[in-house]
Amino acid sequence: DGGITQSPKYLFRKEGQNVTLSCEQNLNHDAMYWYRQDPGQGLRLIYYSQIVNDFQKGDIAEGYSVSREKKESFPLTVTSAQKNPTAFYLCASSIDRRSTDTQYFGPGTRLTVL
Amino acid sequence: GDSVTQMEGPVTLSEEAFLTINCTYTATGYPSLFWYVQYPGEGLQLLLKATKADDKGSNKGFEATYRKETTSFHLEKGSVQVSDSAVYFCALSANRGSTLGRLYFGRGTQLTVWP
Numbered sequence: 001d002g003g004i005t006q007s008p009k010y011l012f013r014k015e016g017q018n019v020t021l022s023c024e025q026n027l028n029h030d031a032m033y034w035y036r037q038d039p040g041q042g043l044r045l046i047y048y049s050q051i052v053n054d055f056q057k058g059d060i061a062e063g064y065s066v067s068r069e070k071k072e073s074f075p076l077t078v079t080s081a082q083k084n085p086t087a088f089y090l091c092a093s094s095i096d097r098r099s100t101d102t103q104y105f106g107p108g109t110r111l112t113v114l
Numbered sequence: 115g116d117s118v119t120q121m122e123g124p125v126t127l128s129e130e131a132f133l134t135i136n137c138t139y140t141a142t143g144y145p146s147l148f149w150y151v152q153y154p155g156e157g158l159q160l161l162l163k164a165t166k167a168d169d170k171g172s173n174k175g176f177e178a179t180y181r182k183e184t185t186s187f188h189l190e191k192g193s194v195q196v197s198d199s200a201v202y203f204c205a206l207s208a209n210r211g212s213t214l215g216r217l218y219f220g221r222g223t224q225l226t227v228w229p
């Protein structure tokens with residue numbers, strides 16, 4: 001089945017630690033995105049990538065980093081510099097970056113900082 | 115900048131009631147408009163979309179019409195079911211410039227349907 005997978009589903013981290021969230025897609029999509037969801041705030045864009053080895057900051061990139069070494073993979077690292085990292089993180093992909101393209105979402109990773 | 119404003123929730127309805135969730139947008143140019151649905155603990159699923167003015171998106175009994183004159187994309191369903199209980203997000207996708215293809219989301223509307 002084609003789709004987007006995110007792992008793990010739940011993640012716990014101690015303050016001061018970096019943690020990496022996985023996102024993989026087998027849809028052959030060029031564009032990939034990371035969003036953060038907080039209660040009552042909708043989704044906010046962290047980073048996006050249109051092509052391998054290229055990515056751009058979204059609205060809330062501070063304290064996060066990404067890489068895009070393969071078309072299928074777009075991991076997100078939450079660094080210790082992120083002041084309030086507890087949230088639900090969603091990865092998405094689309095065929096391209098056209099406005100008409102649908103973004104398809106993974107099941108999400110819930111990160112809790114202890 | 116581009117933005118979406120949608121009706122604040124929560125919305126509580128009885129089964130078979132009529133549903134409207136209001137969504138208005140601000141954008142330069144001609145964005146595409148989307149409704150996504152999120153069930154508890156899951157990611158977002160596309161419910162419907164419209165890519166140009168006067169287009170009507172529809173799926174699973176839900177409908178929304180892209181109204182450029184009122185900059186709106188209201189979600190409607192004639193008869194809701196308990197299984198429609200979820201959070202609904204309105205979103206727009208910019209069609210030009212550095213923001214091309216980015217999604218801007220509303221805050222979401224929680225819908226609860228009682229039997």
